[in-house]
Amino acid sequence: MFFKYLLFFLILSRIVASSQQEDVGFTYNGFRGVNMSLDGLAQITQNGLLMLANTTKREVGHAFYPQPVSFLNKSSGNVLSSFSTTFVFAMFSELAIAGGPGIVLVISSSKKFPGAFPSSYFGLFNTTNTGKSSNHVIGVELDTTQNKEFNDINDNHVGININGLISLKSAPASYFSDEENQFVNLSLRSGNPMQLWVEYDGTEKQFNVTLAPISIPKPKIPLLSLIIDLSQTIMDPMFVGFSSSTSALDVYHFVLGWSFKMNGKAKELSLSQLPKLPRMGMGSKTKSRTLVDIGFPVICVSLVLLSIFIIQFIVRRKKKFAEVIEDWELEYGPQRFKYKDLYIATKGFNEKQLLGIGGFGKVYKGILLPNSKEIAVKRVSHDSRQGVREFIAEIVSIGKLHHRNIVTLLGYCRRKGELFLVYDFMANGSLDKFIFENQSSSRMNNNKTLSWNQRFHIVKGVASALLYLHQEWEQVVVHRDVKSSNVMLDEELNGKLGDFGLARLYDHGGGDPKSTHVVGTFGYLAPELSTTRKVNPSIDVFAFGVFLLEVACGRRPIEPQASEECLVLVDWVISSWCKGLILETVDPKLEMNYEVEEMELVLKLGLFCTHSIPTARPSMQQVVRYLEGEVPLPELLPSLSQSHSMPLEGTGGGDFSIWCPYLGSSTSPSSSIADSLLSGGR
Incomplete structure (x- = not known):
């Protein structure tokens, strides 16, 4: 009898515990004394703010409810339950025109994310796992950076993400105003507190996201609404919390309060009880005195002084635009532009003149008076305390480059914390917008893609430009960021290499250049950079090889949504x-309209240039000769009886087993594949 009662008690306890778990709910009007699972930069401040990110560069911060939450209704056959949550947040950036990564509300199978990258990866994923269904991650991102790799719509948006960084649905940050009967824009990085509501109806499979300033009640119309079944992503139990990360800018990310409820509506936050935000950028904790304490006479005097100051400011501003000009800059003469001229040329850096946004700033179109010359002006921030003189000297040196396939850098302007680089305007923009799927340009008489002849002409032009940089100019110039988005197209679709912001110069015959930080773009970085950190032309050759494959295959170097076999283009x-099917990688948008010999040359040369051994790669002089047909590309001479060696004729040999593991297996390739390899391809 005792054992029957004991068994009944245990079953009843499990039923009660399961019921309690399914109905998890909590409300935090501030986080003082709250038990949160914190990681990285995340911390709770003295006044109860949950701070997810601070001025530490390129780090991550995680904050999770410490206990796992069951999202499945055990009593109904593990049916996915409904849930609701709301939180108040604030994000501040040091620059009004640019932000860092934002905040993600996360529902995840784990609180730990080993190997996750900071910056635009939000501390949740890396290049190899983003987009994989095995992640079991649901996220609502508040993103203040536009990353074209993840199809971001702008640098101020809200998105619903499943297992990766490409949003299933996103919208510019805004809220629906009942009074105006329309959506009103918000700036996520303004530092102003805002409230987000996230609701999922397990029966209707409807996911709603609503945003508003804290002064506005919850809008009736959500910002995002998506029909989606989350049962494939939920791996019971799950953890709920927040993830954030930092890049190169000073940012602060705060959560002021948080409420969550399973199988019900999250309890409303008491806005009056939320902790106060610090005064960002003020540098002082002194409390301002009230109007009553100041008194009417002091107010009058202050208004008079303020009026005088405003009048003086307006007069000074009309006379001269503020610029930073030091004595040592005078020697650069014509290379230096006046800020006023650039301001007028771009119509005050009007958003209508915006050509694009890159990792280093915004680019505007301008008309430079009095000759009505079309220019492109890149606006970037800089630290005036660190190496500006050397940087400007290098910019001026690069401005002396003159080649038909290099975008001409006309000069620069420096003003306070900003640097303006002035280039020749390229009418057709960057090459990547033409070759990648869903990014075709409409400027080519509605043609959706470049023909093979046009692509091959562009490839040869870029190769000629790199040869000029590496061997023909007075100094050796290593570009360090060769990629399709840095190849610009003029009116006649001639390819011109641009964006020398990462370039390094050194004298011919000057020996190995000094080590430097590893900079560039994922997917284009030569493997030896992680150990040697030496800047030399071979790293440009590697990136050029990746560029060749981009142009021929119409694919980015890394495709997060592709299968594991196709994830990395190279x-x-x-x-x-290796399988004798190299032409099956050709961009399908070309519809077989290409010269087979030229295509095979470009694909094989791309592999030749991306050899893992730097000394086995060709020089750009050799590359140009191959492309011009002056000399044949060395054929691959694999000995199928030798399992690990496949040297390239004329390159000094090298282990190609890392290239073609099929040749290194215990089973030899078929004779048909061997024949095709010996004959030079498919």
């Missing part, structure tokens, strides 16, 4: 080449 082309 690996995919190598695998196809």
